Amino acid sequence: MPVPVTISVNGRAVSDTVEPRVTLVDFLRDRLGLTGTHVGCEQGVCGACSVLLDGVPVRSCLLFAVQAGNRSVTTVEGLDDAILLDAFEETHAMQCGYCTPGMLIAARGLLSDTPDPSEDDIREAISGTLCRCTGYVQIVEAIALAATRLRQDERHG
Amino acid sequence: MKAAPFEYVRPASLADALELLAEPGPETRIIAGGQSLVPMMAMRLARPGRLVDIAGLDALAGIGRGDGGIVVGAATVQAEAERSPLLAAEAPLLAAALPHVGHVQTRNRGTIGGSVAHCDPAAEILLAALAMRAEVELASVRGPRRLALRDFAVGAMMTAAEDDEMLVRVLLPARPAGLAIGAAVREVSARAGDFAVLAAAAEIGLDEDGVCRHLRLAVGGASPVPVTAEAAERALLGTRADTDAVREATRLVAPLLEPWDDQRASASYRRRVAPGLLARALETAAERARSPEE
Ligand code: FES
Ligand code: FES
Numbered sequence: 001m002p003v004p005v006t007i008s009v010n011g012r013a014v015s016d017t018v019e020p021r022v023t024l025v026d027f028l029r030d031r032l033g034l035t036g037t038h039v040g041c042e043q044g045v046c047g048a049c050s051v052l053l054d055g056v057p058v059r060s061c062l063l064f065a066v067q068a069g070n071r072s073v074t075t076v077e078g079l080d081d082a083i084l085l086d087a088f089e090e091t092h093a094m095q096c097g098y099c100t101p102g103m104l105i106a107a108r109g110l111l112s113d114t115p116d117p118s119e120d121d122i123r124e125a126i127s128g129t130l131c132r133c134t135g136y137v138q139i140v141e142a143i144a145l146a147a148t149r150l151r152q153d154e155r156h157g
Numbered sequence: 158m159k160a161a162p163f164e165y166v167r168p169a170s171l172a173d174a175l176e177l178l179a180e181p182g183p184e185t186r187i188i189a190g191g192q193s194l195v196p197m198m199a200m201r202l203a204r205p206g207r208l209v210d211i212a213g214l215d216a217l218a219g220i221g222r223g224d225g226g227i228v229v230g231a232a233t234v235q236a237e238a239e240r241s242p243l244l245a246a247e248a249p250l251l252a253a254a255l256p257h258v259g260h261v262q263t264r265n266r267g268t269i270g271g272s273v274a275h276c277d278p279a280a281e282i283l284l285a286a287l288a289m290r291a292e293v294e295l296a297s298v299r300g301p302r303r304l305a306l307r308d309f310a311v312g313a314m315m316t317a318a319e320d321d322e323m324l325v326r327v328l329l330p331a332r333p334a335g336l337a338i339g340a341a342v343r344e345v346s347a348r349a350g351d352f353a354v355l356a357a358a359a360e361i362g363l364d365e366d367g368v369c370r371h372l373r374l375a376v377g378g379a380s381p382v383p384v385t386a387e388a389a390e391r392a393l394l395g396t397r398a399d400t401d402a403v404r405e406a407t408r409l410v411a412p413l414l415e416p417w418d419d420q421r422a423s424a425s426y427r428r429r430v431a432p433g434l435l436a437r438a439l440e441t442a443a444e445r446a447r448s449p450e451e
Contacts, residue, residue, distance in 0.1 A: 124349070
């Protein structure tokens with residue numbers, strides 16, 4: 001039986017009724033049309049579906065939408081993060097783009113917590129996100145570049 | 158890969174949750190982080206008729222002192238436990254296990270109690286807690302009960318909890334006073350953060366002369382429930398735990414193992430590698446005890 005749920009998605013309160021078995025990723029993609037969040041394995045292995053839940057990265061296929069009730073979700077569409085996006089573009093950190101939303105979310109989660117990450121910190125932060133094009137080196141480079149620029153920005157701004 | 162239909166309930170209190178578990182009717186499962194249960198439901202390996210979501214119950218979350226040791230609420234999120242200074246100081250072996258559990262994204266949802274109650278043979282939290290000789294507290298409408306974790310974890314994915322019972326707390330004994338303590342978890346897995354093929358946990362306490370006065374050793378992934386290596390612990394107590402002694406003593410775990418073949422490794426691989434992995438965990442723990450500033 002569908003139940004009512006209210007979730008803040010990218011800063012906007014969304015109220016809907018949803019069957020409890022609908023995962024958050026299906027809710028975001030199919031109900032809200034937010035297809036930026038990708039879906040791969042649907043069993044918590046690939047990380048493509050990562051979103052921020054109350055600011056921290058989680059897998060939206062391992063969460064029923066009802067469990068996100070009264071909490072706040074940020075998808076890749078809501079990542080207002082030009083420095084991070086530019087860094088991915090400049091270092092060629094995406095090939096097919098399948099993993100990119102999950103990588104961006106993982107990077108955002110890391111940088112919010114660790115503004116000056118080591119390479120190991122970066123590798124650890126993206127270890128749960130698979131890139132099937134295996135472009136990990138550029139992804140690590142992109143996140144390091146974004147971290148440096150964000151710190152500079154902080155100092156000047 | 159979609160879960161079968163179920164009813165979802167978010168109780169307002171632990172008492173309400175226990176009432177729901179006691180009601181006759183559909184198969185009711187507790188969900189907190191859901192990092193094991195949701196994939197099992199997606200694969201239809203689990204098909205509960207009703208989920209009771211305890212994630213919002215504050216009474217079940219948090220880490221504190223109590224009962225002569227450290228008390229961890231079952232719904233404490235793993236990432237929160239990872240950041241806890243109290244856990245790092247007082248339960249170093251569990252703290253050493255946490256970074257090995259899944260990935261950041263799953264540790265931000267998964268709970269300590271959820272992992273213990275799931276009872277996966279290779280799970281690092283279960284391994285560390287068993288090594289530490291933890292106890293668990295269960296609750297039901299019939300009242301609470303407390304039992305040793307080794308009596309709770311009865312088999313692979315099997316616990317002694319009755320259908321109307323819920324795990325509410327994990328109780329970790331206090332670390333021994335007056336000793337230099339070091340703890341380490343080592344594992345074999347395909348990629349960092351993947352399911353462990355084998356995992357070993359070691360905690361050592363050295364007195365001021367460098368003699369081993371406290372030891373906690375366990376191996377996971379090579380038996381239905383992680384085994385505590387008691388014979389190895391006894392053999393090393395009172396020694397300086399040097400490399401030869403460690404290598405010899407950790408072999409004593411071999412007869413306790415009941416390994417199996419699966420897609421990750423063969424039984425004979427598990428049998429051959431487990432003692433050496435335990436030795437390495439212990440060596441790392443001993444190094445940390447000898448140079449605590451690291
Ligand atoms: S789709 Fe969620 S982890 Fe793969
Ligand atoms: S860019 Fe293709 S999967 Fe990562």
